[in-house]
Amino acid sequence: MTCSVMWFRRDLRLGDNPALLEAAASAETVLPLFVFDPRLWDPAGSPRQAYLLASIKALRDQIGGLVVRWGDPAHEVERVVAEVEASSVHIAADYDPYGHPRDVEVKQRLEGREVPLARVGSPYAVAPGRVLNQQGNAYQVFTPFSKVWRDHGWRAPAETRHVSWDHSLESVDLPAVRVPGGMTVPVAGEEAALTKWRAFLDGGLATYDVDRNRPDLDGTSRMSVHLKWGEIHPRTMLADLAQSDAPRKAVDRYRTELAWREFYADVLARRPDSARDYYRPELAAMTYDDPGEQFEAWKDGRTGFPIVDAGMRQLRAEGWMHNRVRMIVASFLVKDLHIEWHHGARHFLDWLVDGDIASNNHGWQWVAGSGTDAAPYFRVFNPIDQGKKFDPQGVYIKRYVAELRDCPLDELHQPHDPIVDHAEERREALARYEAVRRA
DNA sequence: TTTTGAGTTGTTCGA
DNA sequence: GTCGAACAACTCAAA
Numbered sequence: 188m189t190c191s192v193m194w195f196r197r198d199l200r201l202g203d204n205p206a207l208l209e210a211a212a213s214a215e216t217v218l219p220l221f222v223f224d225p226r227l228w229d230p231a232g233s234p235r236q237a238y239l240l241a242s243i244k245a246l247r248d249q250i251g252g253l254v255v256r257w258g259d260p261a262h263e264v265e266r267v268v269a270e271v272e273a274s275s276v277h278i279a280a281d282y283d284p285y286g287h288p289r290d291v292e293v294k295q296r297l298e299g300r301e302v303p304l305a306r307v308g309s310p311y312a313v314a315p316g317r318v319l320n321q322q323g324n325a326y327q328v329f330t331p332f333s334k335v336w337r338d339h340g341w342r343a344p345a346e347t348r349h350v351s352w353d354h355s356l357e358s359v360d361l362p363a364v365r366v367p368g369g370m371t372v373p374v375a376g377e378e379a380a381l382t383k384w385r386a387f388l389d390g391g392l393a394t395y396d397v398d399r400n401r402p403d404l405d406g407t408s409r410m411s412v413h414l415k416w417g418e419i420h421p422r423t424m425l426a427d428l429a430q431s432d433a434p435r436k437a438v439d440r441y442r443t444e445l446a447w448r449e450f451y452a453d454v455l456a457r458r459p460d461s462a463r464d465y466y467r468p469e470l471a472a473m474t475y476d477d478p479g480e481q482f483e484a485w486k487d488g489r490t491g492f493p494i495v496d497a498g499m500r501q502l503r504a505e506g507w508m509h510n511r512v513r514m515i516v517a518s519f520l521v522k523d524l525h526i527e528w529h530h531g532a533r534h535f536l537d538w539l540v541d542g543d544i545a546s547n548n549h550g551w552q553w554v555a556g557s558g559t560d561a562a563p564y565f566r567v568f569n570p571i572d573q574g575k576k577f578d579p580q581g582v583y584i585k586r587y588v589a590e591l592r593d594c595p596l597d598e599l600h601q602p603h604d605p606i607v608d609h610a611e612e613r614r615e616a617l618a619r620y621e622a623v624r625r626a
Numbered sequence: 627t628t629t630t631g632a633g634t635t636g637t638t639c640g641a
Numbered sequence: 642g643t644c645g646a647a648c649a650a651c652t653c654a655a656a
Binding site: 320321322326327328330331565566624 | 648649650652653654655
């Protein structure tokens with residue numbers, strides 16, 4: 188019997204999975220593999236790890252077994268290949284700063300055994316590096332990127348075919364993950380992702396263009412976590428959007444949000460350093476404050492600004508935060524507390540179940556004014572006005588800030604014992620930007 | 627090569 | 642309360 192290895196990473200699904208199809212086509216049986224990489228695993232636990240574990244269990248149940256290994260992927264994949272005498276290993280391409288070099292190393296190791304590492308597909312509708320301008324260069328601005336991306340087209344969703352799974356290898360136990368007490372992470376797995384997506388197509392999509400900014404209405408699809416782990420492919424979603432009879436404006440807006448995900452992946456693949464360093468280095472010269480007690484207050488949701496505290500508490504309660512509120516709390520950290528964006532980005536990655544290095548860190552750089560399409564320096568979110576505008580009845584605030592549940596609406600959005608004065612810190616932020624600009 | 631138009635997500639002020 | 646203008650200057654993309 189010939190055998191191929193399907194090495195799952197961030198593509199934890201069986202449907203619309205070109206790498207899996209090719210694995211099945213190239214051998215009689217397919218061995219399903221997942222490798223826990225200690226370098227990516229925090230023994231202290233995290234919501235993201237808890238979600239990953241739940242998703243892996245769902246995948247294992249779907250397949251009826253999954254070979255789990257623990258260790259350096261280059262070593263573990265080679266070992267599994269030797270154990271089953273596999274003829275090939277199949278993966279979806281990873282473009283992240285850590286994943287890409289890892290795959291290069293694994294490929295080299297396997298070449299020593301004359302076993303190909305076949306990269307088929309990616310987590311994106313259009314693989315990073317494919318969208319180019321007329322000169323053949325990458326775009327650095329979202330809007331022209333999105334137009335070319337939209338017209339680039341993508342493959343139709345791949346058909347699901349029968350796979351003969353190989354269950355001959357032993358598996359190590361899944362690690363235990365500690366989740367902060369009281370946190371509820373979303374239901375994981377391909378089935379859950381598809382169920383949620385179909386409900387959104389029939390429900391929230393119709394008013395997505397307006398409601399997506401309303402944390403009180405929960406007007407987003409909440410698909411980010413499923414995209415993060417590849418429980419659904421964006422190509423599947425784009426095909427469904429093309430079939431949708433929802434209003435054009437709403438469909439276009441959702442498509443644009445998927446384009447943002449692909450744009451930031453494209454930028455990060457081109458500039459792996461931008462995961463950590465300033466995309467535009469000029470702003471690194473700005474004066475920032477060291478994270479101290481105010482940073483702790485921000486993380487705990489104790490700033491005294493209701494919409495900020497609600498967002499930070501939602502993050503701790505659910506491992507997720509509404510996107511509008513992510514912008515508000517990010518602006519507050521960078522512009523009101525004058526703390527460098529990467530401290531906030533790190534905290535988000537520690538707590539978000541959907542934490543994705545490209546979208547997260549470039550979103551933060553956008554807020555800090557150091558990313559692509561840098562925001563004008565004078566754009567400082569007003570947390571009071573943002574609260575009134577996007578949570579008009581205070582439903583979102585009251586959901587997460589228990590001590591304000593009896594607060595009358597005309598006082599609800601006002602700061603309560605705030606750690607800073609917004610107007611004052613806004614002037615301070617503008618002054619610091621002005622100083623860098625002159626330099 | 628030069629020129630022109632455009633650029634996710636905002637706030638404040640004054641009419 | 643609503644509305645439009647001002648808030649800068651620069652980079653990118655395309656004609």
